[in-house]
Amino acid sequence: ETGVTQSPTHLIKTRGQQVTLRCSSQSGHNTVSWYQQALGQGPQFIFQYYREEENGRGNFPPRFSGLQFPNYSSELNVNALELDDSALYLCASSLSHVQREAFFGQGTRLTVV
Amino acid sequence: DQQVKQNSPSLSVQEGRISILNCDYTNSMFDYFLWYKKYPAEGPTFLISISSIKDKNEDGRFTVFLNKSAKHLSLHIVPSQPGDSAVYFCAASATSGTYKYIFGTGTRLKVLA
Numbered sequence: 001e002t003g004v005t006q007s008p009t010h011l012i013k014t015r016g017q018q019v020t021l022r023c024s025s026q027s028g029h030n031t032v033s034w035y036q037q038a039l040g041q042g043p044q045f046i047f048q049y050y051r052e053e054e055n056g057r058g059n060f061p062p063r064f065s066g067l068q069f070p071n072y073s074s075e076l077n078v079n080a081l082e083l084d085d086s087a088l089y090l091c092a093s094s095l096s097h098v099q100r101e102a103f104f105g106q107g108t109r110l111t112v113v
Numbered sequence: 114d115q116q117v118k119q120n121s122p123s124l125s126v127q128e129g130r131i132s133i134l135n136c137d138y139t140n141s142m143f144d145y146f147l148w149y150k151k152y153p154a155e156g157p158t159f160l161i162s163i164s165s166i167k168d169k170n171e172d173g174r175f176t177v178f179l180n181k182s183a184k185h186l187s188l189h190i191v192p193s194q195p196g197d198s199a200v201y202f203c204a205a206s207a208t209s210g211t212y213k214y215i216f217g218t219g220t221r222l223k224v225l226a
Contacts, residue, residue, distance in 0.1 A: 004156070033213065042117070042202055042216030043157070056211025090156055100145045100164075100212055104156035 004093050004105035012111045013081050021076045021108045023091030031055070031097045032074040034066060037088040037107070049074055050097040078110075086112045116140045117205050119217035127225050132190040134220050136203030139184060143205040147214065148177060148188045151200045160201075161188070193224045 005024045013019050025032050031050045035043035045058035049068035063079040072093070078085055088109050092102035118137045126132045136146075144165040149157035163170040163177045163186070170177050176189045190197055200221050204214040 006156075035214075035216075040218065042119075042204075042218045043214070044216070045213040048211050048213060056209075056213055058213065094212075098212065100206065101147065101159055101162060102212075102214070103159060104149070106154070106156045 004091055004103055006089075006091050006105035006108050008108060009106065010109045010111075012113060015081055015083060015112055017081050018077065018079045019081060019110060021078075021089050021091075021110070023074045023076070023093075023105060025072045025074065025091075025093035026103055029093035029095055029103075030072050031094045031099065031102075032068055032072065033092045033094070033102060034074070034076045035090040035092065036060075037090060038084075039087070043090055046076070048097070055097055081112045083112050086110060115218075116143075117203055117215045117217040119201075119203055119220050121220050122218070123221040123223070125223045125225060126193045128195055129192045132188075132193045132197065132222055132224065134188040134190075134201050134203075134222065136186045136188075136217055137184060138186075138205050138215075140205070140207065140215075141184070142207040143215075144208055145206045145212075146177070146179060146186050147204045147206075148175075149202045149204060150197075151202060151219070157202060190222075193222075195224050195226050198222055198224045
């Protein structure tokens with residue numbers, strides 16, 4: 001059984017560009033959540049996907065969007081990158097949207113210059 | 114508005130002694146609490162959780178205590194080991210359509226050999 005994997009592990013982008021981050025959920029998990037962790041802060045909830053539908057969203061602008069695929073893997077897309085988007089982006093998967101424990105990937109470190 | 118607070122940014126403990134990490138919350142709707150441990154360059158690892166219907170949950174060296182009236186929880190690690198040195202995040206969630214986590218800012222634990 002594989003855990004949650006994210007790609008890439010590190011990424012450098014220029015302000016104004018677009019980025020796509022990817023996440024493969026743990027085997028058997030149909031729910032994926034994305035979090036942003038800025039330096040010195042705790043992770044902040046971006047949104048959750050359950051069976052390919054968005055199932056809740058945090059306080060992030062619409063330029064943060066996502067997708068979940070039939071195999072339950074997921075993408076996080078960020079348009080018009082800003083310097084403040086520099087952060088660690090974490091993906092977490094859970095067995096279902098009512099499962100209280102989620103398991104995190106290692107994260108993607110995004111740097112916007 | 115920080116709904117989950119970890120007021121101690123860091124803690125140093127001697128190997129073999131007890132480590133106590135604290136967390137306060139403000140939202141009375143929170144009914145499930147989790148502790149995650151995070152090493153550098155890795156994603157958060159689930160450690161232990163507690164439902165609001167309990168006041169204590171134990172798993173090996175780790176025990177979480179919940180005081181609902183004080184809106185306070187704590188994680189006890191006994192005995193502390195050098196491998197426990199990491200950043201510990203407290204997280205809370207409320208029963209809703211989206212079981213998102215609200216995280217504290219973390220406490221860096223250093224266990225001295």
